[in-house]
Amino acid sequence: MPSSPLSMRSLSSSLFRSLLFLFMTIFLLYILLFPNPLLRSPVASTSAVPTPAGSGPGATSVRHLLFGIASSARSWPRRRDYLRLWWRPALMRGFVFLDSSVGGGVADDLPPTRVSADASRFPYSFKGGLRSAVRVARIAKELVEAVDGRFAPGDVRWIVLGDDDTVFFPENLAGTLAKYDWERWYYVGGRSEGLQQNMAHSFGMAFGGGGLAISYPLARVLAKVLDSCLVRYAHLYGSDARIFACITELGVGLTYEPGFHQVDLRGDLLGMLSAHPLAPLVSLHHLDNVEPLFPSMNRTMALKHLFEAVNVDPARILQQTVCYDSLKMLTISVSWGYTVQVFEGNQLLPDLLSLQQTFTPWRRNRNIVSGLYIFNTREFPRDPCERPVIFFLESVSFGSDRINSNYSRHVTNDCLQGRRLTKNLQQIRVSSQKLNHEIWQAPRRQCCDVLPSFTDMVLKIDIRKCKDDELIAMQP
Known part of the structure; x- marks a missing residue:
């Protein structure tokens, strides 16, 4: 018996809905499994965004x-x-x-x-x-x-x-x-x-x-x-x-990139290296034309000594960390792997980021521009008693989960009687964790604490990440 036109239309409508549902299901699965590049956000699809260091097996090394x-x-x-x-x-x-x-x-x-x-x-x-x-x-x-x-x-x-x-x-x-x-x-x-x-x-x-x-x-x-x-x-x-x-x-x-250093300077690089930019140290140049980086060493010995720290924690080398001892009124500036400077009194962080002018220009002439630099500088005091007490790297070692670096006082015998708070201080011991290169994606300076010590001959420092709302300043 032939089907009626109504039943044929019902069958066709049901088949169309089934096919449409099947098509939509397949299309949604395709979108989920094989996303169209045209549907991706512009930020995700552009390679102009820097690739984070160490991100996956394809990271540059x-x-x-x-x-x-x-x-x-x-x-x-x-x-x-x-x-x-x-x-x-x-x-x-x-x-x-x-x-x-x-x-x-x-x-x-x-x-x-x-x-x-x-x-x-x-x-x-x-x-x-x-x-x-x-x-x-x-x-x-x-x-x-x-x-x-x-x-x-x-x-x-x-x-x-x-x-x-x-x-x-x-x-x-x-x-x-x-x-x-x-x-x-x-x-x-x-x-x-x-x-x-x-x-x-x-x-x-x-x-x-x-x-x-x-x-x-x-x-x-x-x-x-x-x-x-x-x-x-x-x-x-x-x-x-x-x-x-x-x-x-x-x-x-x-x-x-501020970590590349031409070093168009002469003399003592202490002021430059102790206030390195918030960036990894990439290069140094013209080292034949400056004083050895460490006292009582020749240039090659001094560089080898610096690389003892570099080989332990390359990302942290020369990174400046500042902390305060509010009880003794001391300001401590750590240039990791190189030097620690201890100032008597409160030194504000922005002032410490300016380079002490221990160096001289590459070329000296009557042109006033020859003595100008592309960074902020501050005077290195002529009076030795107004200078910070300087400690240079002595040794560095890698413990189970911490890196320990020791710094010994650079004795010049020019102002021992004038330093009331640091007169007996001979050594600084710094504890830190290895710094990951990923920090340079959004660099933030780290903080440090002055730890209790049983003697006034030793100062102990612990470097750590700053808390979210922590300020690097002398606290009352």
């Missing part, structure tokens, strides 16, 4: 860095001990570029050497400058050409350029660069400390002695066009100026 170190046959024999302090043969890749070959064979604890290609065909017209700047600038090109295509994508993420007297702090360098998406174009480095140097060259230039880093995709493009830039910029002084000019023509600006 020292293994992803390729170093190009500029040297010469003349300077390499006396400067290679600097590289031995920070080079990690099992972890790092790179070359030292020389102007001519040197004897002595290959050292297992140093990067291999290469003789730079002949750059005599390029012009150089800066009066009184060094023509070697052209050769050194081309290291950026020769470094890429030496390795391009030999590694898997992502295996080399940054090229890092420096001089043979540039001392890098590798873990901090990698941690700093890990904040950025290496697949985009980045040009990272620091400025000169001297205002005059920046005015003469550029505030937008990464000064090469302090080291500079170029993301690998940008480095590959730079390698293709660099030679043409060298012809146009014959009038510039240094290699870093030529690289800066060419990267500028590619439309890329400087990403400034």
